[in-house]
Amino acid sequence: MRTLLPLLCVTGLMAQAPARSVDDLRAFFQQNCVKCHGVDGSALGPDGKKLRGFDFTDATKAADLNDAKMVRTIQKGIFFGWIMPSFKGELSEADAELMVKEVLRKAQKGKPIAR
Incomplete structure (x- = not known):
């Protein structure tokens, strides 16, 4: 058991x-x-208004959401995935934090996020 523990720790980190x-x-x-x-985070996409997507380019609205809440939403989704799916299986918490800080918080109306 003593030699198995380090192996499990290393294997877990590599996974x-x-x-x-x-x-x-x-x-x-x-x-x-x-x-x-x-495309620019303004919720003006094909279904943005109909689906009431959040507008990340609206500084007033975005200021009401703290980063931790945004990360939680990305990880857990909204209303069991009916309103917004969970991306926990696709983005780690660190990835979701980076998404919030470097992508969503820097969204500008009229400038596509993906370049």
Whole structure:
């Protein structure tokens, strides 16, 4: 048992997915979030208004949400995935934090997030 514990720890660390880059997260946004949040994060996408996607480019609204709540929403989704799916299986908590700080918080109306 004594020799098995270090092996399990090393194996567990190696099994974790590598952290995503900001460019990877922008591409993830393009692939998974544009339908509701729009190409630029303004919720003016194809279904943004109909589905009431959050407008990340509205500084007043965005200021009301703290980063931790946004990360939790990305990880858990909204209303059991009916309103917004959970991305916990696709983005680690660190990835979700980076998404909030470097992608969503920097969204600008009229400027596509994925470049």
